[in-house]
Structure formats: C-alpha cells, structure tokens
Amino acid sequence: MQRLLTPVRQVLRVKRVIREVSLTPVHLLPAAHQRFSTVSAAPLAKTDTWPKDVGILDLEVYFPAQYVDQTDLEKYNNVEAGKYTVGLGQTQMGFCSVQEDINSLCLTVVQRLMERTRLPWDSVGRLEVGTETIIDKSKAVKTVLMELFQDSGNTDIEGIDTTNACYGGTASLFNAANWMESSYWDGRYALVVCGDIAVYPNGNARPTGGAGAVAMLIGPNAPLALEQGLRGTHMENAYDFYKPNLASEYPLVDGKLSIQCYFRALDKCYASYRRKIQNQWKQDGVDRPFTLDDIQYMIFHTPFCKMVQKSLGRLMFSDFLSSSSDTRNTSYKGLEAFRNLKLEDTYTNKDVDKALLKASLDTFNKKTRASLYLSTHNGNMYTSSLYGCLASLLAHHSAQDLAGSRIGAFSYGSGLAASLFSFRVSKDASPGSPLEKLVSSVSDLPQRLASRRRMSPEEFTEVMNQREQFYHKSNFSPPGDINNLFPGTWYLERVDEMHRRKYARRPV
C-alpha cells in the first residue's frame, strides 16, 4: 500500500480542443434486419477528439552479442555458395545461448530504453508484450518485467501478453494506441515490448533464425504518429507456421504455404488500407487512387530479406492491376503481359515474380532497402522484426530525409493475422526536435552490430544443442560466460526445482 501512496501526485494532462460534432444516429442493438458492411467505415469523427499524433516517441533495439556468418553456415551445411546469402538475402544471424530467454531479452530492452530516456518508472501506465516465444503457458512475460518497476512502487500498469506468431508486437502497438485515445488513459506513457528467439532444427530452415527485442515508448505528439483510422487487417485460419509441439522450441513450417499466405494477406491488407485512405481523401474532396507513390518508405515483417523485395513488387502489382490503362502503359514497364491476371493466381508464378523484382527495383532501393539492415545482419526477430526494420530505416536516413514522409508498415503473423498501417513522420527535423533525437538514438545500430562476436558454425551448433538439452529442464544454472553478453544485459541466472526463473544483470 505504502508504495502507492507516494506524495508525488503531479499528473500529466493533455490539452485537447474538442469541437462540436453530430453524426448519424446509432443503431447498435441486435436486430436481424440490420445490414453491415465488411468495408470498414472511415473514422467516425474528423475532429480533434483524441490526443494528437499518438505514436512512437522513442524506441530501443536489443540483439544478442554473438552471431554466425551465413557464408560460414553455407560451407558448414555443404550447400551451394549463395544459397543463404543471395537466395535468402541474409548475411549474418544472431543467436542466444541458454543464458538468455524471452524474459531476459525483454528485461534488457525495457531497462535500456528507460535508462536512456531517463524516464521515471512511474511514468508508465501501460505495458504490453507481444511474443511467440512461450516458456510458460500461463505466466506472462509482462509479470516478470514488473520487477523493474518494483522500486518505483508503480504496480498500476495495464496490459499483458499478446500472441499470434510474429503479429504480437503490432497487436500490442494497436492496443496501446487505442488505450491512449480512450477514456481510460490517465496521461501516462505506454510501453510496447516485442521480442523472440527464432530457432529451427538442423536443416534447411535453420539459417532463417534470429533473436532480438524492441521496446517502444508510446505517447501523443510523437515524431512517428500512427495515422488515425488507417489499419487494413486480414485474418484467416491457416496452418502455415505453428508450434503445436509444446515440448520443443521449434515450429512446424509449411514453407510454400506460408509464402502464399503472406502474399495473400499482403494483397488483402493493401486493398483494405487503400480503400480506407481513399475514403478519407474523398471526405476531403480528393478522388484518386492511392498508390505506392503515396508512401515514401515501406517496411515489412521480414522472415528473410528476399521475401521483402518480392513483397514490395506485389504492392506495385496491386497498383498496376487497379490502374487505368493509360497509367498502366507508362508507369509499369515490363508488366504489360500480366495485365489480365488476378492477384490470387500469381503467388507461385515465377515469371510474375521476376518481372516484379525488375520493375520494382528502383522503388525497393529508395523505399525499403535501408530497412533491411538489421534483418540482414541479425535474422528474423519474429514479433520484433517489423520494428527492427523501422529502427534500421531511421538509422539510415537523416531526420531531414524522413520529415513529413509516410512510412507504410506491413505486419504478418502466421496462422494468420496481418495488418497494413502507416506512420506520418513529423515535419520538424530541426536539431533537438523529437524526430532528430529519435533518429540519432538509433544511428549507432551498424556500429553495435559490428561489435558483436563472430562464432563458428560449430560453436553455433553446440549452443543450439544446449538449448535443446536445457529446454524446460528445471534445477539448473545455465552454462556460459556472462562476459560474452553486452554490458547491461539481463541474463537467466537460475531455474530452480520448481521452474522459477531468477535473473541477474551484467553491469553496464
């Protein structure tokens, strides 16, 4: 009790100018005769009802201090040179020893963010974790993170864990933004935390692993503001990637199906997003199709980098198929032959793939390539993959470049859940502006990646074997040298006989 009765009672408040509006009457009670639309409505009010520019104020990325080189892995696995580095577009892959688990990853990234921003621990009113690295079927990672808040006495923090494959981070971000626009917001920040350890059994899929975590500070007046009312979502029941074998850390993957599911979800989300933004435009008197030209940067959930390049091509294909015949001939060179195809018939069409890669190359280089830096060098971070792409994008562009632009974001989680949404970057890129600060805070990403230790495929395999061996053991202290971790990293110190996990932190 005492902790909650701290004398510090100054609270954040928000200036909001709310104008009088009156909309069509509501008919929300159950009645069979009512008809609804699957096409979501435009936002219900165009007024400043909600806090302005809710979005990402700051973000922190964590990845392991060790990696294996993909060319080394190609040799070790006796596959043709280029299979991983060119075929998948991956150069390095980060991985965790048994000393790290999903709790320690999230502890580390949250503490780093809070220390860097020097925010008081009691300034956070919501924290939600998105992950698919489940080490307990009941106890949320969020509850472990509450340890960090203990000394502040702040236990009134809403939000728990959210799971559907790689989509959990996005669900958490949406939930945080919704909270901040609701009557339940009390003026404090939200933290969105996402992280995963992606590991595969020895074989073809192993090089598509990775590990890492991202923490995002959410608030109003954000340099990366979520565009209101603009979320194109597609969900369906699919068994493309899933983890039914609870006794193993590895997923079951239907690789071909997963790529088709990803593409179909992308097409559907893009169509839905476009419909919504065009509706918004119409309300402002603008009647024209939305295309990739309206997005200055585009980031994607990244299972492997080559997949993303193809995905950007697919967005262009959507534009192409829905464009007028005039535009079609001038703006989409090399695609003419495919003008009578349907999107859903082309998921495995290699000719289309090839033509799209070529037609979209310039666009890819301008809008997306920079976002793949972390994915290329660290692999798939699952729920945090998309937000690692965002960090990479920020690390490779100046605040001036980014100012005023729209960043499109496609989030995909197998099973499946997907959304396409967007950030509007603030126009103020002046020194000391929130945008400039955000951009400089991630600018050391390449140096941090370069400072990791390169491990041999043999060492990597040994660690993977140890992970298998210790997975869900109890009563052990993980082997390993904490000096192999980055300074300030939380690690698993002990799992006791009752499976209770204790963590410690390597000094900063």
Add this chain to the structure above:
Amino acid sequence: MQRLLTPVRQVLRVKRVIREVSLTPVHLLPAAHQRFSTVSAAPLAKTDTWPKDVGILDLEVYFPAQYVDQTDLEKYNNVEAGKYTVGLGQTQMGFCSVQEDINSLCLTVVQRLMERTRLPWDSVGRLEVGTETIIDKSKAVKTVLMELFQDSGNTDIEGIDTTNACYGGTASLFNAANWMESSYWDGRYALVVCGDIAVYPNGNARPTGGAGAVAMLIGPNAPLALEQGLRGTHMENAYDFYKPNLASEYPLVDGKLSIQCYFRALDKCYASYRRKIQNQWKQDGVDRPFTLDDIQYMIFHTPFCKMVQKSLGRLMFSDFLSSSSDTRNTSYKGLEAFRNLKLEDTYTNKDVDKALLKASLDTFNKKTRASLYLSTHNGNMYTSSLYGCLASLLAHHSAQDLAGSRIGAFSYGSGLAASLFSFRVSKDASPGSPLEKLVSSVSDLPQRLASRRRMSPEEFTEVMNQREQFYHKSNFSPPGDINNLFPGTWYLERVDEMHRRKYARRPV
C-alpha cells in the same frame, strides 16, 4: 478480394455530442526532471468525448454437457465428507472429454452468441480471445474462430489472443472498450471471448478444476456499461500458479502463496479503484469515502467459492481500516479487535478470516452469493470465471432489481495481474429494453446446468487419463460419442499427422 467487395456498404455511425474543453498543457516528451505519479489521474475529460456507455450488450455462456459430483469425488478420493462441498464450497464440476479443446469451446460459444442475436457476421470489427489453455505456442485461437466468419467474407477483424492466467478475459474486455473509444473504431461490434479447460493431476487440487467459455458482445449504449476511467490495477512478479511444464496440461501451484497473492492484489486494486472514484467524485463536489455500500453487487474471479466469500470480507476489512472511528464502531461489529492491524499482515490470520466471514455474511448474501451459481456447479473456468459469475448474477436477479445499480468486478490472474472495475447497469428495465433482454437471455442457466449428465468419479478419472494420453499426440481422431455433447457444440474431429486440427459441429 471479391468477398471484401460486397455491395452492402451501409455502416453504423454514432451520435456524439462533443463539448469544448481545454485542460492543462501536455508535457509528454522525455525529460528526467519531470515527476509523475503512480496514482493514476482521474479521466482527462468529463465530457462526452467518447461513445456513450460502452460495455456488454449481450453475453453467452458455454459449459460441458457432463459433470462429476463433488460428494461422489469426496468418497472416491477417500477424504472427509464436506472437504470439497463445504471447505471449497463446490458441489459439481464440469469437464471435457478429448473431443473438446480450447478452439472448439470458443467456436461453440461464439456461434451460439451470433446465432441467438442473429447478428450478421460482418458486423464484428474486433475479436480477441483471452485464454491460458495453450495448445499451440504460436497460433492464436482467434485464427481458428475466423473460420466462422469465412462465408461472410469478413476478414478485417482486429484483435488476437491475450494471456496471463485467468486475467486474459479482462484484458480482452479492456482492449475492446479502448478500441471502441479510439479513432480506429469503425462502428462495428467487438467480441470478447474467454475460455479455459482447468485440469489438475490426481490429488488435492483436482476438485478445483472446471471448463467453459464466455463470449461477450461489446458496443455503446450497453445495459452493462463499463464505468469510464475506473480501473484499479495491480501487477507484480509472482510464481503462485504457472505452467512451465509445456509437455503437460497441468499447472504448478503454490496454493498458500496464491491465496496471499490474490488477497494482496484485491487490497491494492480496491485501494486504487477507491482513490480513482473518489477523485471523480471530488470533481463533482462530493468528498466522502467510497465503501462497499456504493457497490450493489460484487463479483470476483472464483478459483473456488469459499475464496470469494473471504474476499468480500476483505473488502469490508479495507473499508473498516480506513473508516473514521465513529463509523468503525457502529458499522463494523466484531472487527474492533483488529483495528490496529495492517491489511498486508492479515493474509493468513485465521481470527481475522473468521470475524470477517461473520461480519460480511449479510453483505455476501445480498451482493455476491447469487454470482457463484455457475462456479459452484461447474468449477473454475479460469479466464471466463468472472464472466460466468456475471451471467449467474444476471440469471438470479430481475432486470428491475439490477436497474441503476453498480456491479463491482475483481479479476485476478496468477503471475500476477489483477484489476478491479465496475459496470453501471442501465436504469431502463422495461419489457423489451436491452437490460431486460440481456437478463432473460441468461435466465435458463440453472435449467441448462441441470440438464447435464452426471458422470461417476471412475468415468471422470478415465476421461482425465485419456486427456493425458492424447495431449499433443498427432494423427488421431478423439474417442467419444458426439451425442454426449449439447446440440450445436463444435468438437475436435481429427488431429492430422502435421498436428492440424479439424472441427465439426453437432447439429443443433
């Protein structure tokens, strides 16, 4: 694509009268010198900024068609008569055969709700599932529920699965309400789904099992409106009940610790809730303490019924300790001896327990007893327990009784996450009113429970053994007779060699 392009484009809109307000300026950018409070602010605006009375429009409860009697279990387990029936306060326990899993439970309850309300499937814009019955570490139950929406073409439905022990349903409810008050709400309903299969190994804990699911339809102008800005939350890191053994369906439980954690969370949430409502009252010029007298009905997450009776006593104890000496002597007879104790020193004090049970008995009978009907007869439904209590309360009171009252609700999930919040029941209880319809829709709960088949402890034990045997097997069709299920129940038809699950429905 085609499905999304249905010609039905009429959308729901909401009438909102928004008045001009202007509050204190915002200071939301990171700065170390700022001070924040752990005591959350009162709602930022007292205006009708958001849709009115967002809450529960309708709800549906599902429980298995078979149960074991607790007196039979007492004999079978060779324990003293009354150990389960009096000591725990449980009379019957529902359980599922291998033919039912968390997906089938949720399919059933959602379909029942949608069929009864005759709502079109495309009138739902958000669906979130809260559960701790994890049968896949990656794939959300939500994705399986998307099957139900397939024919409508509605795939643009936000929300995925949320997990922390028994708290997931409440987190989902909060998320749905937040969405509905945000700019991202498109006028459609939200569905909150929670369900669990609670099973324990042979031994002391086994009689505290149960199974069931609840689906809630969320919208504005609800007969059970969530009171805005009133959520007292407490989260901390505890290992009281958790599921680290992923290969088993059973949890690890530290029973004593769990009861202490529950009581501590209850005390803290109640303190936080009271502080918030008193702040709201102060803004309206009312300055007096909030007590149990201000709550007409109080429901609790129910691990077992006796626990709830004690919990109501604790709320009274909180009131007592913070009351003035005048009130203390007149209103809290029998508690005088404990006036110098601190809440946190009494979690295991049997004298206090006894005195509280006695002092709060009348209040318990009036405000809480009716809510325990389903829990008494079906056991612990984990995430859906609290909402089963809500259904029981509605089933045992008339709309007239309930009209205008406040229903307090305490949600607890081990690990731990807890919130105390409240519903304001609409004042209109006239025939055909939303409240009256809601109340009549659940009035058959006792008859439905009475229509279940009573199974012997031997049969129950055999089913529990089968659950162990088939847990995470692949390539099998669950044994059992579908005629043992209620009509209209979804069931697991097959798990194929790739662990993909197929479901079918028993005809209505």
